[in-house]
Amino acid sequence: MKRFIAFALAGILVIGVQSPIRASAVQQQKNEIVTIQSTVPGEELVLSTRLLEKNFNELLDKKTEKQNQLSIRIAKLLAEHFGKNSKVQGGGSANYIIGPSESGDFFYTPASTAFVNHGHVGLYYSSNTIVESIFPTGVRSISANVKMVEKGAVVKSVSTTDAVKQNAANWVYTQIGQPYSLNFMNNRNTGHMGAKNCSKLIWSAYLLYGGLDLDVNKGFGVYPRDIRDAKQTTFIRQI
Structure with a gap:
């Protein structure tokens, strides 16, 4: 397998x-x-x-x-x-509620699917509303008060203005209903609209509305850990 x-x-x-x-x-x-x-x-x-x-x-x-x-x-x-x-994204040992944060912040949680340790990210649209893209349903919103993550999950902020954060958050909210994309290996080179995975969702939002490339290594694929480790982000808290 x-x-x-x-x-x-x-x-x-x-x-x-x-x-x-x-x-x-x-x-x-x-x-x-x-x-x-x-x-x-x-x-x-x-x-x-x-x-x-x-x-x-x-x-x-x-x-x-x-x-x-x-x-x-x-x-x-x-x-x-x-x-x-597959287990639920952020699942497996996902026994912790991520909780609220400010609009434009994001969380990263360890997550695995079919032996692939890929991680998972989601963006805060508001303090209590998270937007994320999950397999197989695609982009959805979920309350931060019920979103389960694994131990080691972190919440981070993007180092930019409040206006950019809000604009990025507003854009991801408009993407709710878009399908999930399995093209994670080359997602830097695909369009910003349409199907997308969790890291492409956040990467596109800040690239389009803040000119920020939240990809730590600028490879062909933007993965959740690339978003987590981007130099334009700051640590808020860890589960």
């Missing part, structure tokens, strides 16, 4: 790609797989990245439509697998 996830992550690199992938880009994405898949045995990571390299030339020759078809197939496989094996 872990090998399936490693292979699927390698394959999902092509999701959303609208032009041929450069070799250097593939190498960087391979490195990111290793970063987020720290729980997968090393030999299986090697197998997955070698599989990517083996098919690299073939991928370069594919037309955009064929790439998209492959991406959809991989996303469906992941969706089916996550549906059978």
